[in-house]
Amino acid sequence: MDTLHFIEADFPWFLSSFAFVMGAIVGSFLNVCIYRIPAGKSVVSPGSTCACGQAIKWFDNIPILSWFILRGRARCCGAAYSFRYPFVEALTGFLFLAAWLSQSPFKALCLMLFAAMLVCASFIDFDHMEIPDRFSIGLAVIGFAISVLVPELHDIPRSQFASASVQSVFESALGILIGSGTILWIGLLAESILRKEAMGFGDVKLLGGIGAFLGWQGAIFSIFGGALIGCLGMLVWSIVRKLRPQPETPHQRANTSEENEEELQGHIPFGPMLASGALLYAFLLESPVLTYFAQFEELFRQISQG
Structure with a gap:
């Protein structure tokens, strides 16, 4: 060092x-x-x-x-x-x-590995609408293992390595459970409302892997931050599509209309959005998001105490 x-x-x-x-x-x-x-x-x-x-x-x-x-x-x-x-x-x-x-050097190295796996998973999801288990489950396993060796991943100082490792592993396990569980229930709720599959199980496993590295706060932020990024991306894409030159003949306009309808009806990969939210949290917004959640925890604690 x-x-x-x-x-x-x-x-x-x-x-x-x-x-x-x-x-x-x-x-x-x-x-x-x-x-x-x-x-x-x-x-x-x-x-x-x-x-x-x-x-x-x-x-x-x-x-x-x-x-x-x-x-x-x-x-x-x-x-x-x-x-x-x-x-x-x-x-x-x-x-x-x-x-x-x-980040500090140890945490930076961990997040470099995290970012590389997310980039690979995202582009595979773009191309094939699936996330291989080696990236989703792999992230969870690697994140959990790294938490034992590098408690700095969860901002826990290693003054006493044994206790720091136990606390770090707890944060990682909690991130896996809360992250994957939350998005699973969101997907099931959306499926019951829309009457069709709203989210692939690969996204559930991927968010568990994100939680293993970033804790439950990072996993929760990835869901809503990723959804916001996806909405902004769809808005930009719809504007670009409207600004494209209009077809000249009725036949061309009909073909373009059919293509646009197919695009709207097609599935949109959520994995890249989750990855974007996770990276935004990890490199830019971790501190304010943790402060925000800490305020909620303190509020709930005061309410529970009467």
């Missing part, structure tokens, strides 16, 4: 830059996971290949930069590839940077 303080004092930009670069490198690996895990393929071998089957050279696989250097086209065959690749790399880099700047 003292070494980190010395480096930070002499080179204040170095560790922050290192965190971003490491995040971009991890983001490059996440791109592989997002594509291969749902397809049941190994994320280790073979190495990165183009759609034409040619192996991608290392100098064409530099996170973020290679896409812009190649202008979004493969060197070997000229085929275009998605802007999502540098976006995921840059997003992960900025999340790692945010973790490092906003």
